[in-house]
Amino acid sequence: MGLSDILRLRRNTSAVTAAGEIDIGRTVTPPEGNIAPALVSQMEAGMSNPLAFQAMGGCLTRDIALAVPAVRRGVRVITTAIAQMPLTRWRGMERLDSGPYLQQPETSRTYVTTLTLTVEDLIMHPHAWWMVVRRDPAGYPLTVRRLEPELVTVETEYATGEVLRQFVAYRGREVPQRDLIRFDGPDRGILKLGIVEILTALRLEMAARLYADPEVPSGYWKNQGEYPMKRGEITAFMDEWRAARTRGSSAFANGNVDWVSVFMQPDQLQLVQGREEASAQIARLLNLPARYANAKSGDSMTYSTIATEHRDLYDMTLRSYMLPIAQRLSMPDTNGTPRGQSIAFDPDGFLRSEPRDRAEIGEILIRSGQSTAAEQRQEQGKAPIPESPDTAEEEPANAA
Secondary structure (H helix, E strand, C coil): CCHHHHCCCCCCEEEECCCCCEEEEEEECCCCCCCCHHHHHHHHHHHHCHHHHHHCCCCCCHHHHHCCHHHHHHHHHHHHHHHCCCEEEEECCEEECCHHHHHCCCCCCCHHHHHHHHHHHHHHCCEEEEEEEEECCCCCEEEEEEECHHHEEEEECCCCCCEEEEEEEECCEECCHHHEEEEECCCCCHHHHCHHHHHHHHHHHHHHHHHHCCCCCCEEEEECCCCCCCHHHHHHHHHHHHHHHHHCCCCCCCCCEEEEECCCCHHHHCHHHHHHHHHHHHHHHCCCCHHHHCCCCCCCCCCCCHHHHHHHHHHHHHHHHHHHHHHHHCCCCCCCCCCCCEEEECCHHHHCCCHHHHHHHHHHHHHCCCCCHHHHHHHCCCCCCCCCCCCCCCCCCCCC
């Protein structure tokens, strides 16, 4: 498999109608072999010198990045964790009904799918985008469509990078800026900042695949005699040798030929160590502990519960993608929420501690007067304990 096959573009592209209108609701699959020669040459240069490719402003594609197992696993860890947390609406300390918009932003996708793709966009690119499709009578979004970041054109000010104009063409017309919701990621995305790490990991995967290919020769025969073998004799000799190897039987060669081994063991090539280091580098790129990318690390392992692991992941990684989404939806404009209200993720289910820990905390809160048994049962989703009936009052004794 050549580099062109690995770098082949398989991502969905916009469908263009006969009238020239762009329909981002329908996708088409590029024909086999549809990869621009310029992109192939750029990627060839990037594979040979990733630093130079990055310095020239090169950018990878999403499919290329996700072709690396460590990238795919790290991205899935982040997106899956965030997508399982519901978006909630608040007015001060009062929790309001989230409404259909926050429960299912896109009519054609579930909440989990929309949030998974949106967070993945923030990991890969500087921005993620929603387009308002329908508004409620007050003018606030009712349904949206998540846009591929490649479809949106952003004009920025030179040197400062400040966004001056943003637009997207949809069904042959330019969508007004007021209908675009932009979520700003924590940085420029791994498709630009992770070129060196991703291409290095891809090269190591290609090297491992090469040495796993049975077609790779492990050595060659060298004629040591004075008589040069003719082509037909060489062919017959090699056919007999391969047939013996296929049958698993012993083989014999006379004194005129010697076997020269050129095969190197994987430990000699350090492919295993190199791939482990590449996975650890990608975990650092995603700001994840190495264990989430299944990479070995030199950190000393200590006992930790699932709740502790989730809290660590939440504080160190997830919040950097959750806050841009929640704060943008909380802005007091026509693409945000009414003034006085705010939007936030509910992490309770993700951060829920172990039953024993919850019981101990609940007992402390009840003893200190900060909570009641009924509140603790309600928090755990349990019905209140029915009160015992009052004991009947004893009748007064008859006077003697």
